[in-house]
Amino acid sequence: NAGVTQTPKFQVLKTGQSMTLQCAQDMNHEYMSWYRQDPGMGLRLIHYSVGAGITDQGEVPNGYNVSRSTTEDFPLRLLSAAPSQTSVYFCASRQGGEQFFGPGTRLTVL
Amino acid sequence: SQKIEQNSEALNIQEGKTATLTCNYTNYSPAYLQWYRQDPGRGPVFLLLIRENEKEKRKERLKVTFDTTLKQSLFHITASQPADSATYLCALPPTSGTYKYIFGTGTRLKVLA
Numbered sequence: 229n230a231g232v233t234q235t236p237k238f239q240v241l242k243t244g245q246s247m248t249l250q251c252a253q254d255m256n257h258e259y260m261s262w263y264r265q266d267p268g269m270g271l272r273l274i275h276y277s278v279g280a281g282i283t284d285q286g287e288v289p290n291g292y293n294v295s296r297s298t299t300e301d302f303p304l305r306l307l308s309a310a311p312s313q314t315s316v317y318f319c320a321s322r323q324g325g326e327q328f329f330g331p332g333t334r335l336t337v338l
Numbered sequence: 339s340q341k342i343e344q345n346s347e348a349l350n351i352q353e354g355k356t357a358t359l360t361c362n363y364t365n366y367s368p369a370y371l372q373w374y375r376q377d378p379g380r381g382p383v384f385l386l387l388i389r390e391n392e393k394e395k396r397k398e399r400l401k402v403t404f405d406t407t408l409k410q411s412l413f414h415i416t417a418s419q420p421a422d423s424a425t426y427l428c429a430l431p432p433t434s435g436t437y438k439y440i441f442g443t444g445t446r447l448k449v450l451a
């Protein structure tokens with residue numbers, strides 16, 4: 229099992245650009261989520277999904293969209309990047325109480 | 339709303355000593371609490387889950403306690419090694435009717451050789 233994979237590893241965007249962060253898991257987990265991690269803030273939930281076709285907002289959803297067309301994939305879309313979205317983004321899937329995190333995407337918005 | 343607090347200051351200890359990290363929470367009575375390890379540039383990795391009816395849980399050199407009266411969990415690493423240097427996060431499960439986990443900001447541990 230590859231676990232949870234994320235691409236790209238690093239990305240630099242200009243303000244106003246859009247992009248999609250990819251996330252995939254091969255463990256057949258129903259629950260997936262996206263977090264951002266900023267210094268001193270801890271992990272903050274952006275969006276989550278409890279199964280294919282079902283998504284909901286987390287703590288900090290503004291400026292981000294998600295979709296879940298398959299169990300495996302959960303992409304995160306930045307609609308119009310802003311410097312405040314500079315962060316490290318983690319995708320996670322969950323089985324029972326344990327969350328499995330991807331390696332992260334470090335995003336810089338200039 | 340529920341809050342979770344970890345000591346944000348780094349903890350430096352000598353190799354071989356026991357490291358003790360603290361996680362406090364408020365406005366919540368969780369059914370369980372989790373601890374994760376995060377290395378620089380990597381995602382968190384699940385370590386232990388302790389349930390509200392468990393006072394203590396062990397896994398190799400790791401020991402976690404859970405005091406629901408104090409609303410506190412302690413995370414111990416015995417016989418610490420430089421390889422234990424990392425940031426350790428505690429996490430609370432979702433409250434009833436939600437799916438949102440809450441993570442602490444983490445405590446950075448450095449084990450000195």
